[in-house]
Amino acid sequence: MTNEKKYRIGIDLGGTNIKVGIVDQQHKIIANHSVKTLVERNYTEIIKDMADAVYHVLEQCNISLSECSALGIGSPGCIDFQNGVVVFAGNLHWEHVPILQELKKYIDLPMGLSNDANCAALGEVVGGAAKEYQNAIMITLGTGVGGGIVMNKKIFEGGHPGGTELGHTTIVSGGEYCTCGRHGCFEAYSSATALIRDTKRAAQNHTESLLNTLCHGNLDEINGITPFDAAKQGDATAKEVVENYIKYLGEGIVNMVNIFRPDVVLLSGGVCNQGAYLTDPLNEYIKKYCFAGERAFIPPVIRATLGNDAGIIGAASIVEV
Ligand SMILES: [Zn+2]
Known part of the structure; x- marks a missing residue:
C-alpha cells in the first residue's frame, strides 16, 4: 500500500520553542524541527508557525500529510483536552486559546491536546522506559x-x-x-x-x-x-x-x-x-x-x-x- 498512514505528528509546545517531530510506528522520532515560540505575538501567528513547522519537517523527510494518521500537541499549563483549548498557560501568556480549532485551519488530521507532563509520561509508556507496562x-x-x-x-x-x-x-x-x-x-x-x-x-x-x-x-x-x-x-x-x-x-x-x-x-x-x-x-x-x-x-x-x-x-x- 503506497498511502498507508504509518506516521504520527507530535508537537511539544514550550515558552521558548515549538518542537515538531514525525514519529513512526515504533515510536521513534524520524525527523524533527524546532522554531522559536516568540510568545509576545498573537496566538494566531504562533499557531500558523506551528503549521509551517509541520509542513517543513514533512518535506524534510519526504513524507506527505496523507501518510500521517494523527497529530498531538503537548502544551504547558491548564488544558481543556475535550475541546482542544489551552485554558491558561502563564509562560505563553495564553488564556482560552482554541489551539486545535486554529491549527485545523492549516492541517486536516485527527488532533489531540494534553498537558506536556502528561505527554512525556505517555511517551515513556509507548516507547521508553515503561513500554513493557500498561499503567x-x-x-x-x-x-x-x-x-x-x-x-x-x-x-x-x-x-x-x-x-x-x-x-x-x-x-x-x-x-x-x-x-x-x-x-x-x-x-x-x-x-x-x-x-x-x-x-x-x-x-x-x-x-x-x-x-x-x-x-x-x-x-x-x-x-x-x-x-x-x-x-x-x-x-x-x-x-x-x-x-x-x-x-x-x-x-x-x-x-x-x-x-x-x-x-x-x-x-x-x-x-x-x-x-x-x-x-x-x-x-x-x-x-x-x-x-x-x-x-x-x-x-x-x-x-x-x-x-x-x-x-x-x-x-x-x-x-x-
Ligand atoms: Zn503547590
Whole structure:
C-alpha cells in the first residue's frame, strides 16, 4: 500500500520553542524541527508557525500529510483536552486559546491536546522506559514537580479541564510555601528548586560543611548536584540534606502508589542523573511505607529514558487511531 498512514505528528509546545517531530510506528522520532515560540505575538501567528513547522519537517523527510494518521500537541499549563483549548498557560501568556480549532485551519488530521507532563509520561509508556507496562506514574523533578498518569496506555485526564497536578498534593501540612499558593506541596519539597533551597540553608547553618567548599563560599553556585557530590564524599550535613530529599520524594511517591498502584513509577529530570544513588533508597522507602508493604505489589521506581523526546513521542500518541 503506497498511502498507508504509518506516521504520527507530535508537537511539544514550550515558552521558548515549538518542537515538531514525525514519529513512526515504533515510536521513534524520524525527523524533527524546532522554531522559536516568540510568545509576545498573537496566538494566531504562533499557531500558523506551528503549521509551517509541520509542513517543513514533512518535506524534510519526504513524507506527505496523507501518510500521517494523527497529530498531538503537548502544551504547558491548564488544558481543556475535550475541546482542544489551552485554558491558561502563564509562560505563553495564553488564556482560552482554541489551539486545535486554529491549527485545523492549516492541517486536516485527527488532533489531540494534553498537558506536556502528561505527554512525556505517555511517551515513556509507548516507547521508553515503561513500554513493557500498561499503567505508569511519571514524576519530573525540575524547577517544579510535573506529573503524568497513564492508565491502560492512555493519559488519565480526569473528566474536566485542569487535569491532574501530582506536584500540588500536600506532603507537609502548613509546610514550605508553594508557587501555587498552598503550603507543603510535593513540589515545594521534591523539585530541584526545593533541593537547592534546602542545600543553601544547610550550608548556611553548618559553616564547616563541605557544601561551602564546593560552592567556593558562594551559595549562588549551589545546584542540584552539589549536595550529592558532598554527600558522596562523606559530608554529614550534605548526607542529611540528601536523606531528607529522598524521604520527601518517597512520601510523594508512596501517596501516588497508594492512590493508583501503577505497574511502575518513572522519574525524570536532572536530579535523576544520580541514578541508583537516588533510586535504591527510594525503592527501599516505598517498600517500607506503601500500604501493606511487600505483602502487596510494590511498583519499581526507575529512571525515564527518552529525555526531551518523550514529549513529542507522547503527544504523537494522544489520538487513538
Ligand atoms: Zn503547590
